[in-house]
Amino acid sequence: MGVFPIRARALRCVAAATLLAATVAADERTVGILAPDTPFETDWSAYSADAPGPTVVITGGMHGDEPAGARAAGQIATWTVTRGRLVVLPRCNEPALAARRRRIPGLKDEAGDLNRHFPPTAREHHSDQAARIWEFVLRWEPDVLVDLHEGYGFRAAGSKSVGSSVITQRAADHPRRARLLAAVNADIDEPQRRFVALGPTVAGSLVGAVAQLRDIEAHLFETTHTSQPLSTRCRQHRCLAAALLEELGMADDSAGRLVDPTASTPTLALFDGGGTGGGPALFEGLLPSWRVERVGPADIGNGALGSFDTLLFPGGSGSGQARALGARGRERVRAFVSSGGGYVGVCAGAYLALDNYTWGLHLIALDSHDREHWRRGNGTVRVEVCRAGEELLAAEAGEEHDIHFAQGPLMVPAAGGEPEGGPQRSMPEVLARFTTGIGENGADPAMMVGKPAAVRSLYGAGRVLLFSPHPEKTAGLEAVIERGLAWAAARD
Template identity: 40%
Template sequence: MRNTLLPTNSNAPVNRRHSPRCQPRRRAANHTVALALIGLLSLGATAATVTTNELLPGTPYATPWFIHDSGQPGPTVMIVGGVHGNEPAGAAAAESIRHWPLSAGKLVVIPRANVPGLAANARRLPGVATNQADLNRNYPRAGQPEETRGELAAAIWQVARQHQPAWVLDLHEGFDFHQLNSKSVGSTVIAARDDRSRAAGQLMVDAVNAGIADPQLKFTLVHQPIDGSLARAAVEHLNVPGFTLETTTKNQPLAKRVAQHETMVRALLGHLNMVDDAALVAAPPARPLVIPDTKIRIALYRGPGAGGTGPSNLLARLNRPPETGIVEVSPAEVAGGVLTNFNVVIFPGGSASKQAGAIGEAGREEVRQFVARGGGYIGICAGAYLATAGYPWSLKIINAKTISPLWRRGVGPVQMELSESGSSVFAARDGQFSVRYANGPIVEPAGVADLPAYTTLAWFRSELALNDTPAGIMVNSPAIFAGDYQGGRVVCVSPHPESTAGLEDMIPEAVNWVASRHAPFTKPTIKTAE
């Protein structure tokens, strides 16, 4: 298809002993991965590449961003999502779009711009002074010097300046339908008033409206992006079309809003000859990130090293909207920064070393940063081993280490008892009770200087000591233990209450506790086990 109002070549690409198992027997700033896009690139064409970068590494705003270069001439399009933390559809759509096969040009994508806001489900930047708290008012203003406010806006603007996009799309959400409530910009495409912007904006509006039956819920084209926004700065200072795409949160599931964003972006990229529908259908699509519309959003690791019946039990028990929602995430998604969309991550039983190896050092650092920024971590059996400080592959987010390297203690019921501290986290359970155990960690303090001491929430009161493992070390040792890691909370569960009849609510109770970041963890005074 030949473009008239929307020229396709506005710019060209720039060369730029066995480890424990629970079942019976700072990453680099950027790296480039070559992609073979079969059927899209002609023989001898430059290979497509995806370069992964990190914005503001080592800060609370650290977030991955991506350059997807088709290797073929064409425009550069910059796409940003997650600017407002209570607007998750844009972040999810941008994460999906960055995987699309390209036939020409280049995508520069920042899926989760406001990481702290997304984690807190908050529109503004948490803890930032009022005049800089709204990220989408911190970009260079119209008719003024090219100045940003705050380090995050400055870093995003630097990406735009460096890559000189021909088009800028900022993916947002409004609280209501604009046609029904003029105070909201929901279901709009906000564009500048020039002919090219109007034509492109109308193209996206027509594409998304094709799937909407109710006239009052259809998208409309409005003008123009608000001053201080990324889209307006692109118009005023980069002299390129900039758009704010707004879906509507009211009475619409997240998956529908994500699909609407994707439809609008696909319409523009298709018109620019950067993608075609046949290629998108033929290519194995990346699994779209669907974030639960719940108060607490939980990521459950699924990949090498996760096993047993625990994960399926957790999925059933924690999928309880509107309070909790749970989504499985892959090792690649963990390493790619997916946790910024969630409040809590759970690593289940299986093999700790396999989990650690699957997510790699990049993924382990993502988990550390997630918890450090205020996220909650729950490790069950293998996930508890993973959290400890005693192995080369450990996360080292809790000040505990295993007492013995001999971990194959056996599988079966053992007795457990809540501590005084545990009684404030879990529902009242008097005395000792039986819980399923399967080679979970038996720990003691690790003595790491920069980690606080852990608190025992439950004690083992009996033990298994098969396979020549040392006897006597399990009784009165921590069965469930917890601590802080910078801004977040960690709970390690050695046995398997999620797979024990009558104890299935213990992990949901732990989820509620680690997600309560507004109440800082204070280690209570408790008696030493006798």
């Protein structure tokens, strides 16, 4: 096998780095491209510590319909280690990930299944990309390889799927696997959702080939996509990876984090826990200049927000999101905003921020009006831009625009006054008002007219921006979300 196409560059060093592990300087991150100028072109990252130690290689995105592996590997790629080297190839199969299909587009059965292409599989199923990945892995001379995947069902519940398992090839690695299982299962209450031990791997898999042909410790981490949001699946992958690094004496404070807090790219925590439905996915495609990561209640409860600039709660159910967060999570959100973080709430996320619900966050001095008719309907309404909203909405005061409405809150000044002992809240500023309304299920459409459609305020050192309707679902207004996030992320 010849040398495969790769480009590399080192961060925080003068000389260009090569791929060979022996030539990479210590205490630096090296990044590069695998398979440049091909449909499989993809980034890789390697962090080398000053102290010698094991080399761990982590791969993800082998199957295009398993986004948690690629996403979690991208998060792990921001970690550092205290000794040895951490190498991450997050997106092994870019064409399949782009198509959101298991197999390489245009190929069927095992011919399209990248994780059946590694030796000693049949030559007709051995692809160029598998050859590139194989040589990439071996050139780092890993002590441990991990490949991140997802199954469709919980193995512990009797599913034929390998979901929620750690699959290990060599018997010598079973003791470590048992400790990894204990680590990830410590936070899983339901026995039928806990991870189990499986093995060996299927023929043609990367993990199986590395273990069998090179006698290297290798594990396949499988989470389960059924009935679990993306944030949960990524967190389970991160938990297993962090436990492995801890086992090897490599872990530092970065293990487990979602983003690098020192990165120059603005970061958004996008809530995808209970009460969100399919809302989070829509926002990700609208924010190319942001690092967007899904977060769930466990992430928020464990302090993950501290690495982010802004937090967004999408549409769905405000009360459902509040229940998912729990009292501890809601307090974490308030603390994040009051200390300077941004909060953007759309529809349900706006309800969540208001004052007159026991489960509300009380981030802004506004109540939800006409609560008994919250199911007032979905459809297109018109809003008028206020002077304060000209920059955000990229329109002049007095201009009217159609916008999608889906039972968002009718916001009015709070009747209860300021909460005792809480951070200072500024007077809400109205950015746009409804000029038409919807009235189903007994609601009066005239009740909406004149009510705020978009508002903003300060909460302690942070900023709060709420939309009752859905600019992200309205043609021509999608950019409002990115401008709103930029405002919320700014620091006074």
